[in-house]
Amino acid sequence: xxxxxxxxxxxxxxxxxxxxxxxxxxxxxxxxxxxxxxxxxxxxxxxxxxxxxxxxxxxxxxxxxxxxxxxxxxxxxxxxxxxxxxxxxxxxxxxxxxxxxxxxxxxxxxxxxxxxxxxxxxxxxxxxxxxxxxxxxxxxxxxxxxxxxxxxxxxxxxxxxxxxxxxxxxxxxxxxxxxxxxxxxxxxxxxxxxxxxxxxxxxxxxxxxxxxxxxxxxxxxxxxxx
Amino acid sequence: xxxxxxxxxxxxxxxxxxxxxxxxxxxxxxxxxxxxxxxxxxxxxxxxxxxxxxxxxxxxxxxxxxxxxxxxxxxxxxxxxxxxxxxxxxxxxxxxxxxxxxxxxxxxxxxxxxxxxxxxxxxxxxxxxxxxxxxxxxxxxxxxxxxxxxxxxxxxxxxxxxxxxxxxxxxxxxxxxxxxxxxxxxxxxxxxxxxxxxxxxxxxxxxxxxxxxxxxxxxxxxxxxxxxxxxxxxxxxxxxxxxxxxxxxxxxxxxxxxxxxxxxxxxxxxxxxxxxxxxxxxxxxxxxxxxxxxxxxxxxxxxxxxxxxxxxxxxxxxxxxxxxxxxxxxxxxxxxxxxxxxxxxxxxxxxxxxxxxxxxxxxxxxxxxxxxxxxxxxxxxxxxxxxxxxxxxxxxxxxxxxxxxxxxxxxxxxxxxxxxxxxxxxxxxxxxxxxxxxxxxxxxxxxxxxxxxxxxxxxxxxxxxxxxxxxxx
Numbered sequence: 226x227x228x229x230x231x232x233x234x235x236x237x238x239x240x241x242x243x244x245x246x247x248x249x250x251x252x253x254x255x256x257x258x259x260x261x262x263x264x265x266x267x268x269x270x271x272x273x274x275x276x277x278x279x280x281x282x283x284x285x286x287x288x289x290x291x292x293x294x295x296x297x298x299x300x301x302x303x304x305x306x307x308x309x310x311x312x313x314x315x316x317x318x319x320x321x322x323x324x325x326x327x328x329x330x331x332x333x334x335x336x337x338x339x340x341x342x343x344x345x346x347x348x349x350x351x352x353x354x355x356x357x358x359x360x361x362x363x364x365x366x367x368x369x370x371x372x373x374x375x376x377x378x379x380x381x382x383x384x385x386x387x388x389x390x391x392x393x394x395x396x397x398x399x400x401x402x403x404x405x406x407x408x409x410x411x412x413x414x415x416x417x418x419x420x421x422x423x424x425x426x427x428x429x430x431x432x433x434x435x436x437x438x439x440x441x442x443x444x445x446x447x448x449x450x451x
Numbered sequence: 452x453x454x455x456x457x458x459x460x461x462x463x464x465x466x467x468x469x470x471x472x473x474x475x476x477x478x479x480x481x482x483x484x485x486x487x488x489x490x491x492x493x494x495x496x497x498x499x500x501x502x503x504x505x506x507x508x509x510x511x512x513x514x515x516x517x518x519x520x521x522x523x524x525x526x527x528x529x530x531x532x533x534x535x536x537x538x539x540x541x542x543x544x545x546x547x548x549x550x551x552x553x554x555x556x557x558x559x560x561x562x563x564x565x566x567x568x569x570x571x572x573x574x575x576x577x578x579x580x581x582x583x584x585x586x587x588x589x590x591x592x593x594x595x596x597x598x599x600x601x602x603x604x605x606x607x608x609x610x611x612x613x614x615x616x617x618x619x620x621x622x623x624x625x626x627x628x629x630x631x632x633x634x635x636x637x638x639x640x641x642x643x644x645x646x647x648x649x650x651x652x653x654x655x656x657x658x659x660x661x662x663x664x665x666x667x668x669x670x671x672x673x674x675x676x677x678x679x680x681x682x683x684x685x686x687x688x689x690x691x692x693x694x695x696x697x698x699x700x701x702x703x704x705x706x707x708x709x710x711x712x713x714x715x716x717x718x719x720x721x722x723x724x725x726x727x728x729x730x731x732x733x734x735x736x737x738x739x740x741x742x743x744x745x746x747x748x749x750x751x752x753x754x755x756x757x758x759x760x761x762x763x764x765x766x767x768x769x770x771x772x773x774x775x776x777x778x779x780x781x782x783x784x785x786x787x788x789x790x791x792x793x794x795x796x797x798x799x800x801x802x803x804x805x806x807x808x809x810x811x812x813x814x815x816x817x818x819x820x821x822x823x824x825x826x827x828x829x830x831x832x833x834x835x836x837x838x839x840x841x842x843x844x845x846x847x848x849x850x851x852x853x854x855x856x857x858x859x860x861x862x863x864x865x866x867x868x869x870x871x872x873x874x875x876x877x878x879x880x881x882x883x884x885x886x887x888x889x890x891x892x893x894x895x896x897x898x899x900x901x902x903x904x905x906x907x908x909x910x911x912x913x914x915x916x917x918x919x920x921x922x923x924x
Contacts, residue, residue, distance in 0.1 A: 242463060245624050249631055256639040260646055280517075287518030289586055290564040293579040295636045296643040297729075301652045301661040305668075326667045354672040361727035362490050362573040364667060366504060369572045379506055380572060387497075387504045415664040416675050422666040440502070 252291065254282040259294055304414045304425050308371045310388045310433075313404045322388045326364050328352040328413065328422060350424040352413055371410045375430050377437075381408050385433045386440060393442045400443040405450065406433040463627060466620040468743030468754070469595035473549070475629070476556070476593040478735035479584050480546030482728050483559060486581065487539045490727070491566065495536055498570050500529040505570040514568055521568035522561065532569070535562050546588070549598020553589070560585040577729035580636070584735060587629035592621045597750075619754045626739050633736045634697035641693030653690045656683030668724050689716060700740060710737055711852035718846070744821040749836050751787055753820070760789045761837055763830075764799060764816040767792045768885040768906075771871040772815070779834070787837040794906055808899055814868055827868070828861040 254262070258279060266275040286292035310322040331351045370384045385408050393400055412425035434449055435441040497503040507525035514521060523532065539562045545555025563582045567574055594600040596619050604617050644653040652658035659682040663674040692699070692712055699709040714734065721730035738746075748759055763779065766772040776790055793799055793811040803816055803824055810816075814827035817834060825833045832851045835841040841848040850856045885905060 238464060241622075241624050245463065245628055248628060249635075252632065252635055256635060260639060260642040284518035287516065288520070290560070290567075291579075291583045291586060291632070293576065293583070294643075295576070295640045297576050297640060298658065298662060299640070299643040299651075299653075300647065301658050301665065303661065305666055307667065328666055352666065354666060354675075357668060357670050357725035359489070359725070361575060361577075361725055362494075362498070364725070365575050366572045379510075383504055383506050387502075390502065413666055415661065415666050416672075417664065418678065419676050421672075 247285065248289065251282040251285040251289075254278065255286050255292060256295060259296065302415075303417060304412050306368070306371050306410045306412050306428075308367050308384060308430075309409045309411045309427070310385055310392075311407045311409050312392075313407070314402050315404050316402075322392055324363075324367055325360060326355070326367060327411065328355050331421065352422040352424070354422070371408075371430060375428070377431055381431045382433070382438055384408070385431075386438055386442070389433075390442050397443045400445050403445060403447060405448045407431065408433065463622075463624045465623045466618075467623045467626055468747075469593060469619045469621055470597065470743040470746040470750075471738050471741055472588075472591045472593040472621075472626060473596040473598065474738035474741070474746060475584075475735055476546050476549070476552065476588055476591075477597070478731070478738060479581070479588060480543045482581060482731050482735065483563070483585070484540055484543035484547065486578075486728050487536055487543060487563075492533070492536045492540070495533045496529050498573055499532045499566075505572060507569060510571070513571065519568060520564075522565040523569050527569075532566070535566060538562055539566070549594050549600050552594035552598055552600050553592070556585060556589040556591075556593070560589050575727055575729070577727045577732055580729065580732045583632060584629070584732060587625060587632065590625035590628065592625075595619050595621055629736060630700075630739055633733070633739075634700060636733075637693045637696035641690055641696070644690055645694065653686060656680075656686045659686045659689070663723060665724070668726070670723055670725055674723060692716075706740060707852045708854060708857075710740055711849040713737065714849045715846065715853075744819070745836050748787070748820065751785055751837075759787070759820040761787055761820070761834060762789045762791050762802065762818040763834075764791045764793045764803065764811060764818070766812060766815075767794060768882055769871060770877055770882060771867070775815070779838075782838045782840050784839050785837065788834070808902075812899075812902065814864070828857065828864040831860070831864065832857070 254266075256262075258266075263275070263279075266278065269275075270278065283292060305326075307324045307327050309324065309327070312320040312322070314320065329352070331353050367384070370378075370380050385406060389400075389406065407429060408431040410428045410430050412427070413422050414425040415422055432449065433447070435445070435447055436449075491498070499505060499507070507523075507527075511525060513519075523535070539559060542555045542559035542562065545551050546559065560582060563585060567578060567582060595617060601617060601619075608617070644651065644658070647654070649655050652661055657679045660677060660679040663669050663677055663682070669675065692709070696709065696713075699705040714737065717730040717734055720726060747753055748761070751759055753759055763776070765776055779788060780790075791798060791802070793808075793816070796808065799806070799808075799811060802818055803811070806816065806824070806826075810826065815830050816824055816826050817830035818824040819833065824830075828851075835848045835851065851860060885902065
């Protein structure tokens with residue numbers, strides 16, 4: 226009985242040790258690839274075995290829910306990109322649905338949430354500062370939405386639809402005046418070396434097309450300019 | 452070879468006290484409760500619902516990647532997800548109070564991972580670190596200390612058997628995994644920062660200045676005026692600390708300073724930047740490096756329930772020391788300190804072996820319950836975990852461990868100790884004589900003999916004065 230107990234304890238210890246070493250090796254492989262480990266492994270094992278090893282390590286990390294490349298703030302950057310939904314009305318004016326991450330525009334009249342944009346880049350190009358507190362999740366989502374080249378994506382489509390729902394809530398008749406809706410990325414340059422943040426530019430990312438979205442807030446036909 | 456194998460086996464399977472794991476568990480539970488309650492529960496429809504920001508069916512390809520898993524399908528309703536978040540909060544309470552601890556940790560890990568995989572767009576490094584922490588917590592028997600589970604099991608054991616409560620220790624391997632995770636996190640983060648070379652923000656010294664100007668993350672603009680040159684040394688020091696963290700934490704001598712620096716870094720990040728709960732989650736891992744004896748000292752009780760006190764040996768003849776003693780007594784809100792007279796030689800020789808009378812006349816000594824003793828500034832620093840004022844003024848506590856600050860602190864202590872005669876106002880002749888003997892002199896055998904003679908005279912004078920009846924008789 227005592228011998229059986231000892232055998233069991235020894236076997237358990239071996240299993241635990243194997244698990245620990247496998248886990249650490251997977252974590253190490255997953256992270257080391259991004260700091261030159263991929264080249265070292267390719268040289269050591271060959272490209273295909275190295276790729277297979279990476280796939281195995283990734284599977285293990287995903288199963289343990291510990292897959293993460295630890296590179297927070299490895300590049301800090303000199304600007305922020307923020308999504309903005311631009312509504313073009315039939316009369317030629319624009320409404321900008323600004324992100325809550327976006328700092329307040331210093332020259333904007335108080336109490337006005339949405340502005341028409343002919344003067345946007347000129348008079349209102351100086352930004353103030355938000356008190357950034359507790360908005361981390363939406364900031365992450367908006368960064369992911371706006372990241373990447375101009376193209377359609379379901380993440381962008383969902384985001385535009387969500388902003389439009391909020392804008393049209395209680396007043397869906399406003400949508401009858403829409404000509405087209407676009408998603409634009411606004412670049413805000415951080416102060417360098419001092420002064421307030423400034424508008425750095427705007428980049429078009431996607432045109433919203435309600436044909437692709439049965440959940441669009443209101444059934445209207447938007448102009449689709451390719 | 453045998454020694455190496457023994458050390459390897461010791462590293463993974465040695466019995467560790469459960470108190471650091473319990474502190475880790477409670478901290479993660481608090482973070483989870485706040486995160487789930489404040490950011491997930493009020494926004495379930497927004498993050499996960501069909502009318503929200505995410506269409507789960509569009510991400511089937513991501514969820515279906517080998518190894519990835521989750522409890523929720525693309526068509527799982529918002530109501531079910533809302534109950535899942537409530538279940539997550541219930542697990543968090545289980546972790547905080549140590550109720551059904553193992554089950555709570557497993558449930559928290561499974562639920563949080565499933566919710567994360569339902570909408571990965573809202574996740575940050577803090578979320579991944581939290582669920583990693585829950586993974587390691589599910590492997591740890593953290594219920595063995597500071598938990599309702601242990602309390603209840605102990606009572607059951609006493610009622611149904613003659614055994615005492617469950618042991619407050621467990622095999623080290625699960626804690627080691629979490630410790631290694633933290634080392635890998637810092638090490639690889641540092642390497643990724645450095646690999647951009649001098650074109651990158653870190654090696655050119657501008658990273659912290661840029662972070663303080665990051666308009667959508669930096670909390671306020673108060674520090675955006677700080678010039679790059681002023682923050683460059685801190686940037687380089689932080690980078691060096693991150694890369695060297697795995698080595699610094701392994702070596703016992705550098706471990707306290709390494710952890711103290713990390714506490715200050717993450718507190719600074721939290722105060723200046725909106726990075727969700729990252730600072731609190733990563734600081735939870737720090738508990739796993741704090742010796743159990745320190746945690747027990749803060750709690751004030753040993754594993755067997757006996758009270759733990761720090762014994763402070765000081766010069767009762769010195770007015771500066773007496774004043775310090777009165778200050779410490781005022782700050783000792785939890786009654787953790789016991790004061791001893793260094794002139795009681797038999798007591799001191801028994802309690803502080805190898806410490807001479809001269810050593811004790813030069814500096815205050817503190818004896819910890821684990822038998823270690825410290826003198827001078829190190830003694831002051833040792834008292835900080837058991838004085839609640841330093842839990843509030845924790846930056847001072849952390850700074851006291853940093854190289855540079857600790858050297859300055861030690862130099863200030865030595866200066867005051869050597870020159871206390873100049874700052875003391877004596878109220879008795881023996882006090883004045885005592886300080887005159889010590890002031891500015893090398894404490895050699897002759898001086899010690901004079902101090903002993905002075906105290907013997909004082910003791911005899913006290914005895915005669917205290918016994919007038921016997922004198923007249």
